[in-house]
Amino acid sequence: MRGWLLPVLGAAIVIALPRLHSLSTHTQPNTSGGVSLVTRSTTERKSSTDLEIAGDLAGSPEGNVRYIARQDLLSLPQVSFRVGNDPNFSVPTEVSGVLLQNLVHDLAASPANDLVVAICADNYRGYYPVAYLTEHLPVLVLSVNGLPPERWPKDPERHGLEMGPYLITHQDFKPAFKILAHEDEPQIPWGVTRLEFRNEKQVLAVIAPPASEASDPKVQQGFRIAQQNCLRCHNLNDVGGKKAGRPWPILSAWAAASPDYFAAYVRNPKSKNPHAEMYPNPSYDDATLQALIAYFRTFSAQETR
Numbered sequence: 001m002r003g004w005l006l007p008v009l010g011a012a013i014v015i016a017l018p019r020l021h022s023l024s025t026h027t028q029p030n031t032s033g034g035v036s037l038v039t040r041s042t043t044e045r046k047s048s049t050d051l052e053i054a055g056d057l058a059g060s061p062e063g064n065v066r067y068i069a070r071q072d073l074l075s076l077p078q079v080s081f082r083v084g085n086d087p088n089f090s091v092p093t094e095v096s097g098v099l100l101q102n103l104v105h106d107l108a109a110s111p112a113n114d115l116v117v118a119i120c121a122d123n124y125r126g127y128y129p130v131a132y133l134t135e136h137l138p139v140l141v142l143s144v145n146g147l148p149p150e151r152w153p154k155d156p157e158r159h160g161l162e163m164g165p166y167l168i169t170h171q172d173f174k175p176a177f178k179i180l181a182h183e184d185e186p187q188i189p190w191g192v193t194r195l196e197f198r199n200e201k202q203v204l205a206v207i208a209p210p211a212s213e214a215s216d217p218k219v220q221q222g223f224r225i226a227q228q229n230c231l232r233c234h235n236l237n238d239v240g241g242k243k244a245g246r247p248w249p250i251l252s253a254w255a256a257a258s259p260d261y262f263a264a265y266v267r268n269p270k271s272k273n274p275h276a277e278m279y280p281n282p283s284y285d286d287a288t289l290q291a292l293i294a295y296f297r298t299f300s301a302q303e304t305r
């Protein structure tokens with residue numbers, strides 16, 4: 001219905017806007033006029049569109065959960081652009097929102113060391129390490145085509161799900177690394193309700209292979225791939241998404257006891273389970289799957305840890 005208007009609108013606005021990269025260099029922390037965002041946040045949710053924040057929050061004891069009103073996020077410097085290379089949007093779409101990097105500066109206790117975890121209503125999690133934040137400039141989206149979350153398009157997989165209250169996207173994502181057949185992938189969660197700021201080293205230490213295995217390059221490659229891919233839906237303790245309901249030790253058990261099943265599942269889940277909801281990874285070749293198996297095996301009870 002609205003399709004015809006968007007390309008026209010999008011083209012006009014893109015021309016009128018400076019590039020995101022140049023904008024970001026001018027956006028400073030605590031840009032909300034002196035009163036920090038943490039100060040303005042509340043200890044109780046006031047609206048379903050409040051953004052929940054937790055983790056290492058500046059000026060707030062660890063373990064505290066706080067809420068920021070959408071209006072307060074709208075009062076921060078906004079970046080606007082037409083989304084490129086984001087499969088969540090099938091037609092050209094204009095978005096505006098706040099650079100995740102700026103939120104780290106405003107909210108995190110230790111901006112240089114903290115990664116961002118975006119947690120979704122369905123327990124999917126997007127992880128944004130410091131290098132990703134600076135390389136890809138992800139944006140927490142507040143408006144889509146100028147509209148608030150209740151008027152956003154529904155989820156791209158046509159389950160009729162809300163894409164709000166928040167989603168994350170990029171102006172134009174370009175892969176920054178490749179490990180075997182795994183190419184740097186955009187982290188583009190929707191249905192985001194909560195952001196956590198966590199010490200990056202501590203988070204990665206939880207899913208690091210044991211020291212006795214860490215020198216194996218295959219294990220390290222698998223570790224890097226798992227950090228960006230599997231961690232979104234699979235967890236080890238409180239690190240990683242819980243959407244899959246199958247934590248690291250279960251994946252490890254499959255990798256150790258039945259590597260063929262593990263590899264087939266990762267490449268094409270429906271080949272093993274017709275009801276699978278996990279996304280397929282058709283581009284993963286044998287070397288990539290072997291690296292993942294080598295890494296996940298290290299978490300099995302049979303291995304010494």
Ligand code: HEC
Pocket residue numbers: 225226229230231232233234243244245246250251254261262265266269273275276277278279292
């Ligand atoms: C988008 C979410 C998502 C991501 C990312 C994801 N998985 Fe899954 N995975 C699931 C879900 C959900 C299941 C449960 C069964 C199903 O619906 O497919 C599952 C099941 C599995 C199973 C089968 C376990 C069993 O008990 O039968 C394996 C093996 C697996 N995942 C491995 C991986 C690996 C390895 C990665 C990273 C390369 C990964 N998954 C990334 C969502 C995901």
